[in-house]
Amino acid sequence: MEQEEEIIVVPINNDLERRIADAFEIFDHAGNKTVDVREVGTIIRALGCCPNEAEVQEMLVAIEDPATPGNVHLIKFLPYVAQIITEHKFQPASPENLLDAFHALDPEGKGYLTKEQITMLMTQDGEPFTQDELDEMLEIAIDPHTQTVPQYTFLYVHFFFLALA
Template sequence: MLDDEEEEIHVPINNDLERRIADAFEVFDHAGNKTVDVREVATIVRALGCCPTEAEIQEILMVVENPESPGSVHLANFLPHISQIITEHKYQPASPAQLLEAFQVLDNEGKGFLTKERISTLMTQDGEPFTQDELDEMLEIAIDPHTQTVPYEYYINQLMLD
């Protein structure tokens, strides 16, 4: 039997969106107690199709982190906030046209591709840098194994298939 402090909070699931959010959350709820470590929130939010910056993740954490148990997030706090974010279409990924335009800006010679070295430098040193794991994951899909370049129109099409 649970004591008063550990009493389970019932979290109603009212629609398909909330079910999708709860399902993604539960993947990281290793103890099965409707809580996750704050370090998992970015992964969960991004798995739900949102693309917030690290600063925006910190804003989310300020709202959803459990004040009685710092370092953890309860589904009861997470669900309504993330449901609202998704419903309001916040943190939407870039469109294919926006991605193409960004790649074309980086491809100042108009070759239709970026070298592995150039994309690696850009992704780890400029803007919001990728970790090595994130870079490796991206390059696994983006790099043409024969030319060792990123043919960006093909890469964008691959992203859109997911």
């Protein structure tokens, strides 16, 4: 006779925890309250947080299930992420900060960035985009007539990708 897997009940105490659990459960393909560690960054970003990959790796150290390496159980994920959200960690940039960033990238005040500039910035600086991420972003950001990224689109694209997360 097979040994039945122990089911751990994870109490949900408030709306925030329900929202976190709902996002988690989308990636819980086996229905056993665990997700693959590779899904954690996606789940965190879907909840409106914007950690970089190094920060996601730090999270994994804290929440990965030692009994089943490569997995994260909801029992550890839920309180950890609830605290992150409650403490307002990994918040997205404000529109004002984005506008300041755009102006820093456009010191001549042209009001746009070229396709080449944005491609270089997204693939060589900071945390580089993959080619698929870059293609998806350029499809939305580039004005088809001028082949540039206008200032208003720069802000729109940031919030579009947050909504997709």
